[in-house]
Amino acid sequence: MAKLKEKLAQKIPQLRDEIKGFVKEHANKVISEVSVAQAYGGMRGVKALVCDTSVVPPDKGLIIRGTPIGELKDQLPEAVFYLLVTGEMPDNEALEDLKMDLKSRSKVPDYVWKTLEAMPKDSHPMVMFSLGILAMEKESVFKKKYNEGMKKIEYWDSTLEDCLNLIAKLPTLAAGIYRMRFNKGPRIEPDPNLDWAGDYARMLGLDDSTGEFANLIRLYMVLHTDHEGGNVSAHTCHCVGSALSDAYYAVSAGLNGLAGPLHGLANQMCLRWAIMVKDKFGGVPTEDQLRQFAWDTLKSGQVIPGYGHAVLRVTDPRFTAFHEFGSRVCAEDDLFQIVAKVFKIIPDVLREHGKAKDPWPNVDAASGCLLYHFGLTEFEYYTVLFGVSRALGMCSQLIVSRALGEAIERPKSVTTEWMKQAVAKG
Numbered sequence: 001m002a003k004l005k006e007k008l009a010q011k012i013p014q015l016r017d018e019i020k021g022f023v024k025e026h027a028n029k030v031i032s033e034v035s036v037a038q039a040y041g042g043m044r045g046v047k048a049l050v051c052d053t054s055v056v057p058p059d060k061g062l063i064i065r066g067t068p069i070g071e072l073k074d075q076l077p078e079a080v081f082y083l084l085v086t087g088e089m090p091d092n093e094a095l096e097d098l099k100m101d102l103k104s105r106s107k108v109p110d111y112v113w114k115t116l117e118a119m120p121k122d123s124h125p126m127v128m129f130s131l132g133i134l135a136m137e138k139e140s141v142f143k144k145k146y147n148e149g150m151k152k153i154e155y156w157d158s159t160l161e162d163c164l165n166l167i168a169k170l171p172t173l174a175a176g177i178y179r180m181r182f183n184k185g186p187r188i189e190p191d192p193n194l195d196w197a198g199d200y201a202r203m204l205g206l207d208d209s210t211g212e213f214a215n216l217i218r219l220y221m222v223l224h225t226d227h228e229g230g231n232v233s234a235h236t237c238h239c240v241g242s243a244l245s246d247a248y249y250a251v252s253a254g255l256n257g258l259a260g261p262l263h264g265l266a267n268q269m270c271l272r273w274a275i276m277v278k279d280k281f282g283g284v285p286t287e288d289q290l291r292q293f294a295w296d297t298l299k300s301g302q303v304i305p306g307y308g309h310a311v312l313r314v315t316d317p318r319f320t321a322f323h324e325f326g327s328r329v330c331a332e333d334d335l336f337q338i339v340a341k342v343f344k345i346i347p348d349v350l351r352e353h354g355k356a357k358d359p360w361p362n363v364d365a366a367s368g369c370l371l372y373h374f375g376l377t378e379f380e381y382y383t384v385l386f387g388v389s390r391a392l393g394m395c396s397q398l399i400v401s402r403a404l405g406e407a408i409e410r411p412k413s414v415t416t417e418w419m420k421q422a423v424a425k426g
């Protein structure tokens, strides 16, 4: 048995008993209330979901299974995936085992390429990515076993199989989409000797004589994996998965949420905004010019992409990691300098504007200019990179949910009339 599966088989029964006992003992303890503003305001702050893979304290940012993301930035994404699912870092043997396991599953079926080739040439890469995943749903081991009458306590095993099959194929699929969609020439086949993210970088086919582009993709894949359970992509995946839809349905659904401009698409928007700045001022603007440009954006009713967050109230540590990478690798790059200057100016502008609760940069504020620096200039593609990484978190959450035998989601909705009556009653 593969090491990851072995570890889970050892941990899950105990975890299941622990949670079962905990819920039984404290079933009626109230942990959160819901105000009218929260019900109409995206349920912000309502504690009604459980997610053990990661937490995002507003004053600290992402912590994966107890470890701040800043301390994981030099790890491989495979190791972070193992940590997300099991709660422990893999030792060398378990990491090598997982890397080889993923390599052995990386071939994307031919019918997926045929499906994608039949799509309109101007389809958004996120549509192609989500559809490519959905097209593979027929491969689901969970669905097959479910139809054969599998027991509930076995759900996690075949979900793990689906997730490993899916994760292994994502770099091949996503790189193939890049080359197809942006006319980059034939697809590049996976290399069995490379790590998951390093191979993804190679299959994109960009020049990488220094190896720093591969390092950037490894970092990118680590930083975007997970962001607790309530964000749109994670929550959508969880919700769809709670109906026992398999990982292909659930991850594809989560990615459709990631494709929104207020979520993962913000990285594409961010770079577009930085390029607009560069074009308007013919290079790096002065601080005054940048401040004015930001105000013009706000006055035209648009948001400053890459700034603000639903939960965070500090500079996103994932932004800091990208900023450090850029300072080391491409400090002289115009777009990086604009992004660095934006970081100096925008928090004050947003504070003065007075609307955003969080005036600080989020993960999307710096990643685009780094990709651009290495020649990945097609920013419509950036959310796909985010999606490849976020699939690690979505899959981890799905495996844990199945392990715990979580219930189908079905919160109660009420009408505005009901709200009015409830408020009138006091």
Ligand code: HAX
Pocket (backbone or CB within 6 Å): 044, 231, 261, 262, 263, 264, 265, 266, 298, 302, 303, 304, 305, 306, 307, 308, 309, 310, 311, 355, 356, 357, 358, 362, 363, 364
């Ligand atoms: N620029 C201008 N106005 C902003 C703003 C920004 N960067 N961030 C928030 N605001 C505004 C909101 O639009 C809202 O205005 P209204 O009252 O007129 O609706 C007000 O400030 C209060 O919003 P908030 O409570 O601070 O923020 P929300 O929790 O509602 O939304 C968002 C969080 C991330 C969606 C928001 O900050 C935003 O739109 N940011 C820009 C887009 C962005 O960077 N998104 C990526 C977020 C990270 C992520 O999920 N990546 O995938």
